[in-house]
Amino acid sequence: MIKAGIIGATGYAGGELVRILLGHKEVEIKWYGSRSYIDEKYANVYRNMFQLVEDTCLDDNIEELAKQVDVIFTATPQGFLAGVLTEDILQHTKVIDLSADYRLKDVKTYEEWYKIEHKSPQFIEEAVYGLCEVNREKVKKARLVANPGCYTTCSILTAYPLVKEGLIDPNTLIVDAKSGTSGAGRGAKVPNLFCEVNENMKAYGVATHRHTPEIEEQLGYAAGEQVVINFTPHLVPMNRGILATEYASLKKVQQPDGSVTYPTYEQVKAVYDKYYKDEYFVRVLDKDQCPETKWVEGSNFVDIGFKIDERTGRIIMMGAIDNLVKGAAGQAVQNMNLLFGFPENEGLQLVPMFP
Structure with a gap:
């Protein structure tokens, strides 16, 4: 104990x-x-x-x-x-x-x-950046862990495998993310009052949100080069949850028949599976399924889906988390489990709440 x-x-x-x-x-x-x-x-x-x-x-x-x-x-x-x-x-x-x-x-x-x-x-x-799925071995040896931000956790994990494997141009990445109001904290602020938030949806921190350099830095490590993105957060009238929808240009790859085309669904899925098939908390959804915040609420799961747009040569990646769990406290406990040699999911086998 x-x-x-x-x-x-x-x-x-x-x-x-x-x-x-x-x-x-x-x-x-x-x-x-x-x-x-x-x-x-x-x-x-x-x-x-x-x-x-x-x-x-x-x-x-x-x-x-x-x-x-x-x-x-x-x-x-x-x-x-x-x-x-x-x-x-x-x-x-x-x-x-x-x-x-x-x-x-x-x-x-x-x-x-x-x-x-x-x-x-x-x-x-x-200090070790405590994104467990990426820095697990470094976390185990740390004295000081920097627990990632909520938007960043969702944004990075959703795009990380494709950036790491070079399937997308990371400098074309656009992250459009929505969060529930608990992400703003418990302090009394006029913009977070019920009448300000209810029946409303708004962008904020446009081109200035402070999670931007965190996403860029971590994806830059994955890409092996400096990465510059557009990140726009939005406030939505719900208590918990983040949904990140991310857009990027695909890079063409050589196919077995010698042709050079955009990667297929199967090729992209294989890349996600390469990184996440053994990750307890990352769930890569089946084809044509889109993540929803209600299916991760109250849990430490990250749900990820994607859709290839062959017409434009771009891919749409989607990720959903509970901002208070995987985006904050749950990930902190996951880091603690790594630090002390406990099973990584100890205390975190939380079934998503519905409704």
Whole structure:
């Protein structure tokens, strides 16, 4: 049994971490950190935890927490962990950060897109980008894991095999993504009020969304070259879920008969299967099936589908996740399982909820 602490336990991602870890047979939650609710019973903040969690919320004293636990989850705003992380903390415990503080390897890029100064760039190089299906072996040896963003998890996994195998031109990639409102966090903001969101759909962060460089960086590693994309997120009136629809130009390949044509459905499917057939959490759908957020809600699954448009020479790739699970807390627990040698799906065998 390992001991875990959560800083930011009363945000949406933090609450989801609590829900998942309570069902994990190898973990005891030692610390429910929340600057906003110090000394208040956790079950009073989230009433679904009534008689399940008797603890009160503590502060966000990460130095003290590090001495008491084996792993710390920081479900905190950008800049928090970068401002408090020290070598002494990492000597005592492993840290899984759900913010963007250590996702980007170029500190200037981080500061440009997030508009804040990075306070501990000395840890950026050693931080492992915790996209388990891509960086599994690196995660196992890490002290500091940068848990990927929700949009980025969905966007990267949907396109990764085709970028890695050179079947698409990654610089033609356009990612059109929709998210439920929980992705914006639990803070009170006018644009997220019911009357603002209900019966409405809107694009935001157009050409400026801060997940853009994260997607570009990771797909750049896959491509072996710099990648520049268009990424446009949209807010839709639902609680959970992300659907990413991605468009890219196919590259022609030589066929067995010597002709040079666009890859067939079978060839593209074989590439997805090469990377994902043994991945518990990635489900590549059957031909002509399109992912839907309702079929992954409450789970750590990623559903992926694709359609080749022979008329235009492009491919349409689609991915769906639950933004709070595979896009945040579930992936963080998946990373924790890798760090401590547990089965990767321990505590995460969550059947999608429907309706």
